[in-house]
Amino acid sequence: MKRITAYQPLPIAFEQGDGVWLWDTANNRYLDMTSGIAVCSLGHAHPRITEVIAIQAEKLLHTSNAYQIEWQQILAQELAKITGMKQCFFTNSGAESNETAIKIARLYGRTRHLDNPQIIVTYGAFHGRTMATLSASGSQRVQKGFEPLVPGFLHVPYDDLSAIEQLAKQRQDIVAVMVEPIQGENGIIIPQTGYLEKLQTICHQQQWLFILDEVQTGVGRTGQWYAYQHEYCKPDVLTTAKALGNGIPIGACLMDGAAQDLLQPGYHGSTFGGNPLACRVAHQVLQVIKQEGYLEQAEHIGQYLLERLQQTLSSPLIVDIRGKGLMVGIELTQPCRPLMAIAAQYGILINITAERVIRLTPPLLLTKQEIDWFIPRLQKSLEQYQD
Numbered sequence: 001m002k003r004i005t006a007y008q009p010l011p012i013a014f015e016q017g018d019g020v021w022l023w024d025t026a027n028n029r030y031l032d033m034t035s036g037i038a039v040c041s042l043g044h045a046h047p048r049i050t051e052v053i054a055i056q057a058e059k060l061l062h063t064s065n066a067y068q069i070e071w072q073q074i075l076a077q078e079l080a081k082i083t084g085m086k087q088c089f090f091t092n093s094g095a096e097s098n099e100t101a102i103k104i105a106r107l108y109g110r111t112r113h114l115d116n117p118q119i120i121v122t123y124g125a126f127h128g129r130t131m132a133t134l135s136a137s138g139s140q141r142v143q144k145g146f147e148p149l150v151p152g153f154l155h156v157p158y159d160d161l162s163a164i165e166q167l168a169k170q171r172q173d174i175v176a177v178m179v180e181p182i183q184g185e186n187g188i189i190i191p192q193t194g195y196l197e198k199l200q201t202i203c204h205q206q207q208w209l210f211i212l213d214e215v216q217t218g219v220g221r222t223g224q225w226y227a228y229q230h231e232y233c234k235p236d237v238l239t240t241a242k243a244l245g246n247g248i249p250i251g252a253c254l255m256d257g258a259a260q261d262l263l264q265p266g267y268h269g270s271t272f273g274g275n276p277l278a279c280r281v282a283h284q285v286l287q288v289i290k291q292e293g294y295l296e297q298a299e300h301i302g303q304y305l306l307e308r309l310q311q312t313l314s315s316p317l318i319v320d321i322r323g324k325g326l327m328v329g330i331e332l333t334q335p336c337r338p339l340m341a342i343a344a345q346y347g348i349l350i351n352i353t354a355e356r357v358i359r360l361t362p363p364l365l366l367t368k369q370e371i372d373w374f375i376p377r378l379q380k381s382l383e384q385y386q387d
């Protein structure tokens with residue numbers, strides 16, 4: 001086998017990490033402003049995470065869902081405490097969590113005697129790379145070449161309630177709306193305040209499930225456990241993954257309201273989903289965030305990062321700088337993928353999404369000093385890219 005296909009990695013390999021810092025095989029140090037695409041929110045090699053990985057690895061890694069798994073119960077209870085959701089299905093990734101949500105919406109359709117239940121989704125959305133989740137996504141980039149797509153999705157513009165109200169008048173076969181509270185892959189697109197709340201109202205009026213994909217926004221990234229908690233609303237189905245395991249793969253699909261009790265034994269499953277190691281680590285992630293005050297930190301440091309970027313970053317290429325908590329997008333006038341490599345030369349790791357948006361999703365433990373160290377280097381990277 002010559003090489004792994006499907007990715008185009010930079011020619012850098014990391015060997016070690018500590019908090020917000022990474023070291024490559026040549027011992028060069030980098031400030032990680034990506035967290036491995038919003039995964040390592042507690043940074044790299046966090047001692048409290050490393051500790052439980054070691055303890056659990058010595059005891060037991062996997063037994064399968066044919067038996068009780070105590071750590072699933074403990075983690076589910078913790079997730080219920082922080083979200084108010086009632087039921088939980090554990091998965092290994094964001095796409096799998098969203099597949100579960102889509103299957104729940106279809107089961108809900110059956111309870112309403114619908115043969116072709118439809119889920120409203122949004123243009124620009126990213127819900128994953130499996131066939132159902134790429135079909136639910138709203139971009140050609142992930143769909144092209146994989147047609148025929150899975151049917152049952154109606155796409156509307158993001159942050160546009162009137163398009164949804166229009167569909168509600170026209171169709172009787174809709175069972176759910178599924179959105180991201182902030183479109184991450186689409187370039188940190190933040191809807192107007194009240195979007196989610198109003199969406200929930202429409203869903204309740206129409207008896208649709210209100211499904212939130214918080215795979216990227218969840219687990220503290222925006223300054224709340226989940227981004228919907230910035231508003232007065234609550235989903236019927238909530239999906240989470242990425243930062244939940246800080247690098248150990250785990251996801252979950254949480255259910256409440258009419259979405260409860262639809263998954264019956266035998267309807268869905270996952271060999272690895274919710275194994276003792278992943279659940280114990282995720283539980284520890286939640287404890288660390290709570291006990292060490294990282295929700296407040298994400299909000300305050302995120303505000304500082306956003307303000308400093310808005311005040312000091314200067315380039316004719318910049319169209320907009322926006323963000324919520326530690327989820328920040330710097331939109332440029334043109335595609336800017338080469339910036340990732342240039343930035344790495346200055347010792348900073350950034351991510352480019354939607355072709356021309358610099359996405360920053362640093363660990364929640366980032367400090368002001370590190371932000372002050374980062375911004376001049378980003379400025380230099382932009383200048384070099386411009387030349």
Ligand code: PLP
Nearest residue numbers: 093094095126127128184215216
């Ligand atoms: N949903 C959202 C909002 C995401 O940002 C992502 C990944 O970027 C996914 C789903 C897919 O998650 P995964 O890559 O873990 O399958």
